[in-house]
Amino acid sequence: MANSPSGESLIQRLVRVLHAFDAEHPELTASELAVRADLSSSTAHRLAADMAEEGLLHRTHGGRFRIGLVLWELGQRSSSYQEFGQIALPFMEAVHVTQRQNTSLAILDDQERTIIYLERLISQDVPTDLTKIAGRLPVLSTAAGLAILAFSPRHLQERYLGEPWDPTTRDSGITEGGLRRRLAQTRTDGYVHLRGVTVAGSSGTAAPVFGPGGRVLGSLSIVAQVDQVNLQIQVPALLAAARGLSRQMGFRGTPGPPRRN
Incomplete structure (x- = not known):
């Protein structure tokens, strides 16, 4: 199908339709x-009907639309991220059971400059915990994001530090020098701990997960209220889980600084 008068392709319009759905608008x-997709009424009606016919959307008896099972089926069948999440679950459960804190697995979406959560285990209702499966948060203002970025190639780090920051990071009062020191400390310690950056009263602790060749794949993290943090107990458990998962994902060796490429 030809591009729209605005120059937008069909694929771009389909993606906008899918992005219109979220937890508040299922x-x-x-x-x-x-x-919500900023489309003309006729275009939205036509695309929704066509997508429902192919199973990408589901039309309810009331004439409303929601995400269809075909998308879930394709994701389950072919996604390497799904496999990563399944392999991670036993290691997450070990942290979850022993620490009794919310435990998550995140990866980097470099194109969107966010992290996205693949799996999450809940121990208690932490009102300040913003993590959720398929949810996104900024890289620079989350422990999970910094744990990944610290072991990413130098050019990627420089891009995140040099481009405009997300509002949460910008308003936190941290400086570029402060972020550089935090990334360096993360490479030394093997984990990162943040208190009250994304949400006041919330604490995040994260460790990187590596794959073949030492490439960072994601991070495991614990989110807890700040008055429930005990790094002497939580960090060893988190590091043991991250290292065990790294071995399962094909990493051989000792985690170290990223290659300077």
């Missing part, structure tokens, strides 16, 4: 889709 009418 079902939408075609008219609501048009508004």
Whole structure:
């Protein structure tokens, strides 16, 4: 199909339709889709109907739309991220059971400059815990993101530090020098701990997970209220889980600084 008058491709419009759905908007009418996806009413109605016919969307008896099972099926069938999450679960459960804190697995979405959570185990209702499966948070203001970035190639670190920061990081009062020191300390310690950056009262502790050749794949993290932090107990458990998962993912060797490429 040809591009729209605005120059937007069909794929771009389909992605906008899918992005219109979220936890607060699991079902939408075609008219609501048009508004949230910034499409004309006729385009939204046509795309929603076509996507429902192919199973990408599901049309309810009330005429509303929600994400279809085909997307879930394709993701389960072919995603390497799904496999990563499944392999990580036993290691996450070990942390979850022994530490009794919310435990998550995150990866970097470099294109969107965010981390995205693949798995999450909940020990208690922490009102300040913003992590959720398939949820996104900024890289520079989360322990999970900094644990990944610290062991990423230098050019990637420089890009994140040099480009405009997300509002949470910008308003936290931290400086570029402070972030550089934190990344360096993370490479030395093998983990990172943040208190009250994303949400006041929330604490995040994260360790990187490596794959073949020492490439960082993601990070395991614990989120707890600041008054429940005990790094002397939590960090060894977290590091043991991250190292065990790294071995399962094909890493051989001792974690160290990223290659300077």
